[in-house]
Amino acid sequence: MTSFDTSPQLNVWRALLALVVVFVMLATTGWTAVRHQRGVTSPIQTALTAWEHGRINGHALPAHDGSPTRLAHFFDSLSAHQRGELAARYPLAVGNMNGAPVELRYRANRVALDQARQVEHRRMYDNRLSSVGHADAKKRMNRFASLAKPDREILSFDPLGAGRVAEVFGDLDKAQRVSVVVPGVDTNVLTFERTSRQYSAPVGMARSLYGAERGASPHTRTAVVAWADYTAPAGLGVDAATAMRAEDGAKRLNAMLRGLPGRSSVALYCHSYGSVVCGVAAHHMPGRVSDIAVAGSPGMRAQSAAGLDTHARVWATRDRDDWIQDIPYMEVGGLGHGADPVSSAFGARVLAAGDSKGHTGYFVPGTESLANFADIGTGAYKTVHCAGGGQGCLDGFSGNVSA
Secondary structure (H helix, E strand, O other), rough: OOOOOOOOOHHHHHHHEEEHHHHHHHHOOOOHHHOOOOOOOHHHHHHHHHOOOOOOEEEOOOOOOOOOOHHHHHHHHHHHHHHHHHHHHHHHHHHOOEEEEEHHHHHHHHEEEEEHHHHHHHHHHOOOOOOHHHHHHHHHHHHHHHHOOOOOEEEEEEEEOOEEEEEEEEOOOOOEEEEEEEOOOOOOOOOOOOOOHHHOOHHHHHHHOOOHHHHHHOOOEEEEEEOOOOOOOOOHHHHHHOOHHHHHHHHHHHHHHHHHOOOEEEEEEEHHHHHHHHHHHHHHOOEEEEEEEEEOOOOOOOOHHHOOOOOOOEEOOOOOOOOOOOOOOEEOOOEEEEEOOOOOOOOOOOEOOOOOOOOOOOOOOOOOOHHHHHHHHHOHHHHHHEHHHHHHHHOOOOOOOOO
């Protein structure tokens, strides 16, 4: 297997560079730049407050943050009409409730998206806004209208700020294997999908992976989630260099994973800063997560795969032209994300990605990296290609385990 280790001398220079970055960031932005904004009420929180005071058939509704199993039992006890009534009355609450039936969540989120679209339509003609504000409202209105189309299956949605969203490709209820794409910086409701460079956006990544999995194993029922339901860092500033966004994202990711229906195994595909989210989440991930694959990773907030404290197989890949390889792989004063996941010392299974076209090309159809992801997602581990043409990343496999 090809070694990705660097010389001790180069590591010293990277350490010095990291210290310079710390000094510059603190001198120019200060620690206040990495704090969450406080005092802003989320539309979801408003919906959840209404849910807490709601009743059905004279009975109080269950706690929205109860276990997914308990919430699933609650919804199962209702008639179809009652479930539909709750989705219409509390769309943002039901649409983001882990444990609610996924088809009901899709329906609720269509209602929530249409309501959000109407809000943006009104903002387009608000005289208090600038021309830039009107243009932003138009973009958001069009995006919400697109997401609300009947053929789209939106698992979660939050219009607050830049927005959060997750979309499903395939039948999540009947899937034998589930894949989840966790994207990185600059991910929000407007960048959730792109016309140009479509495979650098969550929708393009997930749709491409879903197609590759179906092509690799037509008889395996798969589903792929484009999961952009966390507040990602905007740009490559202090937020991207710390774990603050990742810590909140990890909690949300694990909550979603625990709320998935069925018992199918789950593979995570974590790109760029998304790998930081997955690294933080790994310590408390449900046991159904069988694989964590990171691509173009700046680190996983760990010094080794063993340090992630997970039973899932850990895979890593990086294209030779990916600029991420030039960052300092260390953590200094809270900045940086730890060891390089493709280094031999880290201990991940290193995948080939020789034709992935830089930092955002890992999910482009026809690439070796996408083929590897599809093999992992369908359980066809023995056909995975290891970096350097060796078989080191396949140690411990006795055969394919596709469903």
